[in-house]
Amino acid sequence: xxxxxxxxxxxxxxxxxxxxxxxxxxxxxxxxxxxxxxxxxxxxxxxxxxxxxxxxxxxxxxxxxxxxxxxxxxxxxxxxxxxxxxxxxxxxxxxxxxxxxxxxxxxxxxxxxxxxxxxxxxxxxxxxxxxxxxxxxxxxxxxxxxxxxxxxxxxxxxxxxxxxxxxxxxxxxxxxxxxxxxxxxxxxxxxxxxxxxxxxxxxxxxxxxxxxxxxxxxxxxxxxxxxxxxxxxxxxxxxxxxxxxxxxxxxxxxxxxxxxxxxxxxxxxxxxxxxxxxxxxxxxxxxxx
Ligand code: KIV
Numbered sequence: 368x369x370x371x372x373x374x375x376x377x378x379x380x381x382x383x384x385x386x387x388x389x390x391x392x393x394x395x396x397x398x399x400x401x402x403x404x405x406x407x408x409x410x411x412x413x414x415x416x417x418x419x420x421x422x423x424x425x426x427x428x429x430x431x432x433x434x435x436x437x438x439x440x441x442x443x444x445x446x447x448x449x450x451x452x453x454x455x456x457x458x459x460x461x462x463x464x465x466x467x468x469x470x471x472x473x474x475x476x477x478x479x480x481x482x483x484x485x486x487x488x489x490x491x492x493x494x495x496x497x498x499x500x501x502x503x504x505x506x507x508x509x510x511x512x513x514x515x516x517x518x519x520x521x522x523x524x525x526x527x528x529x530x531x532x533x534x535x536x537x538x539x540x541x542x543x544x545x546x547x548x549x550x551x552x553x554x555x556x557x558x559x560x561x562x563x564x565x566x567x568x569x570x571x572x573x574x575x576x577x578x579x580x581x582x583x584x585x586x587x588x589x590x591x592x593x594x595x596x597x598x599x600x601x602x603x604x605x606x607x608x609x610x611x612x613x614x615x616x617x618x619x620x621x622x623x624x625x626x627x628x629x630x631x632x633x634x635x636x637x638x639x640x641x642x643x644x645x646x647x648x649x650x651x652x653x654x655x656x
Contacts, residue, residue: 391428391469393501393523397567400589400600409568409589409601411471412609415440415457420464423606427468429568429591431503431603432458434473434533439607446532449475451489458497470499471525476533479504483516490522501567505531507557511564518565526561528554528582529595530573541617543594545578554578555585562586570603571595573619594619 399405411429414420415436423430436457437443451474458472472493479486490502501523504510514524529544538544545551555578558569568589571579579595592599594617608616610626640646 390465390467390500393469393567396428396469397588400587403584403587405589405600408599409591411591411601411603412606413439413603414461414464414470414606417460417464419606420461420470424465424467428601429603430461430465430468430470432461432470432472432497432499433503433605434475435605439605439612445535447476447535449473451475451478451492454478455493455496458493458499462498469501470497471501471503472497472499474502474504479513480506480510483513486513486517487520487522490517490524494522501525503527503570505533507553508560511560514561514564514566518567523567524565525591526558526566526569527572528557528561528569528574529571529578532572541573543573543575545574551575551578551581555581558582558586558590562588568601571599573617 396409399407399409409429410427411431412423412427413433413435414423414430415432420430432454434446434449434454436453437446437449440457441449441453443449454472454475458470462470474486474489474493478489486504493499493502502517503525504513505527507526507528510526514526517524530538530541532541535541545554554574558571561569566588568591569582569586570591570593571582573594574582576596579590579592580598583590583596583599589600591601591603593603604620607613607626608620609622610624611622611628612626614627616622637646
């Protein structure tokens with residue numbers, strides 16, 4: 368699929384005019400998995416800005432406006448301080464920048480855990496203000512009632528089990544989960560509870576591979592792995608991680624580019640030209656007619 372947009376530069380460089388296309392729907396994603404088999408794996412990447420969404424959209428089934436934007440965009444130490452305002456602003460930008468993938472917005476810590484009613488208020492705000500198709504929330508069986516409540520009221524919900532970064536203060540770090548028998552059983556039971564509650568898909572993050580496979584076999588909805596297994600029904604990565612934006616990344620990240628070097632190299636060349644007064648050149652300056 369082409370990623371070339373016709374830019375209407377008369378208005379803004381950020382407003383492409385793509386060919387009309389029907390967006391993927393959440394039921395279409397859910398129905399990818401039939402009788403435990405997903406013939407076409409679900410492709411998901413994170414996106415936080417309109418331009419990033421434009422570039423990723425054609426290649427993805429789902430764009431996730433992850434609360435990982437706390438660290439990636441805002442330089443926060445974890446996703447715990449991320450607010451609903453941040454998610455709403457970035458969610459709206461990603462929806463504006465996409466027209467093919469279904470957009471899922473993360474519910475930030477503190478915006479949904481207190482009650483299903485609190486979750487509905489936060490999630491309905493995200494749907495109204497961003498135009499996203501669904502929300503994601505972390506937690507297993509404890510969130511099943513909330514997932515059922517949202518789904519019954521018109522808000523598709525994606526679950527998230529295993530390593531749940533918003534719970535870092537309880538977990539004590541970001542290590543892979545499911546190494547003990549008790550923990551492994553809890554992760555599978557968490558996923559089953561979310562599945563039974565109507566989650567349309569479940570992110571399985573940072574778990575040992577046999578548990579990721581067990582979860583995938585135990586639930587009817589698609590699982591989306593990150594640090595999990597290629598046998599999950601789909602995969603997600605933080606886009607900046609796979610682009611090589613950061614030096615330190617978890618071992619499950621595969622770098623498909625070295626964007627940090629590209630950006631820093633461009634800035635180095637620009638700085639040298641400014642200091643040498645060779646930028647701007649003739650091509651970049653206006654002369655009297
Ligand atoms: O916040 C996020 O980006 C996520 C993905 C890593 C699954 O939850």
